């Protein structure tokens with residue numbers, strides 16, 4: 540098989556396209572992880588991460604995929620048999636619940652109505668459930684900030700307020716694995732106790748690193764937590780981390796990449812990064828609506844800036860459609876997961892991504908719809924281009940693209 544010409548379009552909602560600058564940063568000799576050069580790297584990265592999570596408190600880093608950091612959040616704070624209130628937003632919430640079950644916790648899976656896979660977490664329902672828990676048996680509330688299976692975000696500040704209004708002491712744990720670095724996120728300001736994140740989505744890195752941002756209250760909870768923990772132990776980490784070191788061999792080369800990624804996010808400016816994601820998401824939705832297709836997310840206020848999940852017309856399968864796009868245009872689109880397998884495909888528009896990569900992505904989707912014989916109206920890409928051009932016209936030159 541010859542290698543296809545040009546770049547592959549990796550338009551799944553993570554792993555995202557890794558920019559050359561990060562690939563070059565990673566492509567350096569591995570150094571002694573107990574030496575002085577590593578120490579500078581470790582201190583830089585651990586301090587830099589705090590600026591991305593917007594926290595003054597420690598961020599713990601594991602050489603693992605996001606799933607590891609999910610497990611770490613639970614085992615560091617909870618004990619066997621503890622009740623946790625987990626909100627059913629989609630497949631990733633479902634997977635996190637599965638981990639809780641296998642660890643011997645007692646998750647309660649909260650959902651409102653039969654379209655919870657099309658909406659964000661309902662803060663009022665969380666408040667009502669916590670208010671009914673007079674004995675404070677629920678130890679943690681777990682919410683996915685950007686549900687990657689559906690393209691729906693949840694309002695984390697509202698969930699915090701709901702917990703406070705109920706006067707409930709439960710920890711707030713948030714998965715922003717696919718949100719960090721793409722969507723505004725404020726660990727301290729929103730009163731989150733444990734934030735779970737990963738490297739391969741908005742952070743633009745290859746898979747292999749994941750994170751827990753940890754509040755003082757969560758750190759306090761580790762003292763009484765009885766779930767077994769060794770590899771995932773925050774306590775084991777935090778001692779050596781103070782000096783930039785790790786209790787076991789860290790992913791040195793990914794950390795070179797992470798240092799570069801944090802620098803890139805700040806050079807562009809976090810707010811500009813978030814605005815860019817919102818612009819690309821809006822342009823994508825304009826294309827989808829013009830095609831006459833349906834967006835999975837029902838509530839405009841909850842649209843994900845990271846990905847758009849599109850519902851297939853009845854009688855058409857997303858897997859067959861994605862196969863057409865891959866074979867003809869060398870572009871990977873996200874599959875339907877769990878309850879929406881076969882029914883939705885997902886367009887990732889995150890990370891190292893600009894207006895023209897979006898136009899190329901949408902063109903690939905549009906041509907794929909045509910080739911696969913999926914009923915749709917023409918003009919989606921043109922409508923998206925019109926929106927992008929208008930955004931550029933309205934903004935001062937250099938607002939969206941600056942080269943140093």
Ligand SMILES: *Cc1c(COP(=O)(O)O)cnc(C)c1O
Pocket residue numbers: 553604605606607631683685686687714715716717737746
């Ligand atoms: C990708 C993702 C995960 C899983 O992370 P892995 O790195 O695949 O273990 C969990 N939650 C969300 C919201 C995700 O997008």
